[in-house]
Amino acid sequence: MKHQPITVLRYISLLQRNTQRYFDLALERDNIGGGQQFFLLCIFEQDGVSLLDLARFGGFDKGTVTRAVQKLGGEGYVYATPDEQDKRVHHLHLTDKGRALVERVYTVRDYWTASLTSGLGEAERERLLAALRAMSEHSCNTLKEIAGRKGELPHADPAG
Known part of the structure; x- marks a missing residue:
């Protein structure tokens, strides 16, 4: 079977690495990077979100969320404030310092998005976003399916 030397995954990987590096550079003076900016914005957009809900929303494991939130807190x-009914649950909120940083993070994010999509028309940008959304949903569904089969791939054996 002949394999394609360059796939969509290669481009996604390159975009992800470059995006991470961009945020690391752009937010260096604020002592956060690409790993924390996503969580900062989610907490801003969903004041009082729990660590578990933040993990579910972004598709992250609890350890990743905990480390990011600890960095932001530090x-x-x-x-964080404890839940009144369940003290094991903590709700996340921005400080005044965090709220002051949010607008800058949005500006940094918007600049990067505009840079990545420069040269694309509005219709192309909308199609790209729709395609990426669909690919993300497919990836989530495929992972759920594989996890349900205990790692057995849902497709036929390529050798057989």
Whole structure:
């Protein structure tokens, strides 16, 4: 079987690595990077979100969310309050310092998005976003299917 030397996955990987590096450079003075900016914006957009809901929303494991939130908390951008009914659950909120950073993060994100999509018309941008959304949904569904089969791939054996 002949394999394609360059696939969509290669381009997605390159975009992800470059995006991470861009955010690391752009937010260096704020002592956060690509790993934390996503969580900062989610907490801003969903004030009071729990760690578990933040993990579910972004498709992250709890350890990744915990490390990101600890970093944001250590920098004075977020704080947690315990749930009144279940003290094991903590709700996340931005501090004044965190709220002051949000607009800058949106500006940094918007600049990067505009840079990546420069040269594309509006219709192309909309199709690209729709295609990426569909691919993301397919990836989630495929992972759920594989997990349900205990790692057995849902397709026929290519050798047989």
